[in-house]
Amino acid sequence: MDFYQPLCINEVKDLLVQSKFNKLLAGGTDLVLDIKRGKINPEVIIDINRIEALKDIREDHHEISIGSMVCFSQLKDNSLMNQYFHSIVLSASHMGSPQIRNMATIGGNIINKASAADIIPCLISLNAVLVLESKDSIRYINLETYFQNEDWIRKDEILTKIIISKKNVLSGYNKLGKRNSLAIARINVAVSFMIEDKIIKHMSICLGAVGRYPFRVKELEEKAIGKTVDYLFSEEPLEILEQQVYKSIKGRSSMPFKKEAIKGVYKNAVMSSGVMK
Amino acid sequence: MIINGKSYTKKIDPLLRLIDFIRDEAKLKGTKEGCGEGECGACTVIIDGRAVNSCLVLAASVNGKEITTIEGVSQGKLHPIQEAFIEVGAVQCGYCTPGMILSTKALLDKNIDATEEEIKESISGNLCRCTGYQIMIEGIKKAQDKLKKR
Numbered sequence: 001m002d003f004y005q006p007l008c009i010n011e012v013k014d015l016l017v018q019s020k021f022n023k024l025l026a027g028g029t030d031l032v033l034d035i036k037r038g039k040i041n042p043e044v045i046i047d048i049n050r051i052e053a054l055k056d057i058r059e060d061h062h063e064i065s066i067g068s069m070v071c072f073s074q075l076k077d078n079s080l081m082n083q084y085f086h087s088i089v090l091s092a093s094h095m096g097s098p099q100i101r102n103m104a105t106i107g108g109n110i111i112n113k114a115s116a117a118d119i120i121p122c123l124i125s126l127n128a129v130l131v132l133e134s135k136d137s138i139r140y141i142n143l144e145t146y147f148q149n150e151d152w153i154r155k156d157e158i159l160t161k162i163i164i165s166k167k168n169v170l171s172g173y174n175k176l177g178k179r180n181s182l183a184i185a186r187i188n189v190a191v192s193f194m195i196e197d198k199i200i201k202h203m204s205i206c207l208g209a210v211g212r213y214p215f216r217v218k219e220l221e222e223k224a225i226g227k228t229v230d231y232l233f234s235e236e237p238l239e240i241l242e243q244q245v246y247k248s249i250k251g252r253s254s255m256p257f258k259k260e261a262i263k264g265v266y267k268n269a270v271m272s273s274g275v276m277k
Numbered sequence: 278m279i280i281n282g283k284s285y286t287k288k289i290d291p292l293l294r295l296i297d298f299i300r301d302e303a304k305l306k307g308t309k310e311g312c313g314e315g316e317c318g319a320c321t322v323i324i325d326g327r328a329v330n331s332c333l334v335l336a337a338s339v340n341g342k343e344i345t346t347i348e349g350v351s352q353g354k355l356h357p358i359q360e361a362f363i364e365v366g367a368v369q370c371g372y373c374t375p376g377m378i379l380s381t382k383a384l385l386d387k388n389i390d391a392t393e394e395e396i397k398e399s400i401s402g403n404l405c406r407c408t409g410y411q412i413m414i415e416g417i418k419k420a421q422d423k424l425k426k427r
Contacts, residue, residue: 001290001291001292002291003291003335003337005337005338005340025335025338028333028334028335028338029315029330029333032294032332032333032334032335033314033315033333035292036294036313045291045335047335047337047338049338073327096315096402097315097316097318097401097402097403098328098380098383098398098399098401098402099315099318099321099328099329099330099380099402100315100330100333100402102327102328102329103329103330103333103334
């Protein structure tokens with residue numbers, strides 16, 4: 001077993017090419033447990049905690065880029081996140097415990113692709129793009145496509161950042177867990193909107209923990225366009241969501257509960273976006 | 278790594294967890310293992326000013342960093358947080374206490390004026406099975422007063 005602590009991204013790319021059975025160590029909240037439980041036994045651990053370039057949140061003219069090693073505490077407290085992406089702040093604030101938020105990273109949450117991952121529905125609803133880099137290439141992949149096509153990160157790649165356009169959107173998030181802190185989402189919903197004079201110009205909604213991976217509800221997004229914001233609390237969106245959840249998890253014992261519960265979680269998510277103000 | 282101001286240099290298994298290094302190599306037994314899965318907070322330590330679960334950290338990963346365990350909180354005499362916990366009776370079996378005190382310290386070092394909501398939030402990753410939490414919150418408020426008067 002070899003353990004490396006590179007100080008720059010290029011060093012990581014070289015190491016990824018050299019070793020086949022490697023694991024990148026980000027926050028460690030999943031990896032260390034998997035090692036302890038004997039689920040994985042990597043030949044090489046590449047600890048990327050020392051790479052400062054992966055811990056930045058930067059603003060450009062049109063977009064914000066979030067380094068993959070930004071932890072949830074940073075997301076929760078960051079002024080750019082608070083200014084542009086309310087859903088991310090809400091999701092980061094309700095993830096795990098203070099200790100976990102100090103360790104777990106946005107990149108780790110994406111790459112581990114848990115069905116109940118907290119941040120992924122928010123990023124998909126905000127149309128986030130992943131930047132995957134290797135020694136020979138850079139790939140830009142829309143996060144929704146990443147999950148839809150199961151076009152996973154390659155063994156020689158590292159997720160360096162997540163890019164989100166900062167066009168003027170309202171966004172919200174809600175999750176249903178079994179308790180207040182440390183809860184794994186039973187259902188989570190992220191929404192984002194562009195509204196002009198109370199008319200919905202754009203809507204994006206992503207559901208988590210009601211399928212193998214988080215997914216958008218295109219039917220609702222299309223129907224909402226051109227309607228007033230009151231539409232969001234009418235019967236039609238609730239029926240669409242119920243049907244979607246039914247279709248997605250109809251074989252599961254949690255389906256009867258989740259197809260009802262989705263409605264409340266959706267309403268809370270919409271309310272949290274401030275769209276009704 | 279540096280634990281409570283003392284430097285430790287040792288060749289270790291890359292898979293050794295920080296909690297095991299603290300307890301078995303540095304022989305500091307105040308840091309407890311509860312669930313071993315990052316849920317209970319008994320193993321909380323402070324790394325670079327932030328509370329983390331030492332059961333989810335590889336010791337090799339914190340090479341060169343500064344770590345504070347419960348043994349490093351009191352210097353010569355009890356820390357005001359420890360005094361306050363004793364005075365209000367916030368300690369029963371004591372297993373969660375080191376983690377609880379370190380989570381409190383991480384909060385109050387940054388924000389001495391933390392509100393009750395912020396206090397509750399800061400210890401939400403620390404489970405206690407005997408005291409109940411209210412008395413700890415009282416202890417933390419008392420610690421705030423003591424620290425302000427210092």
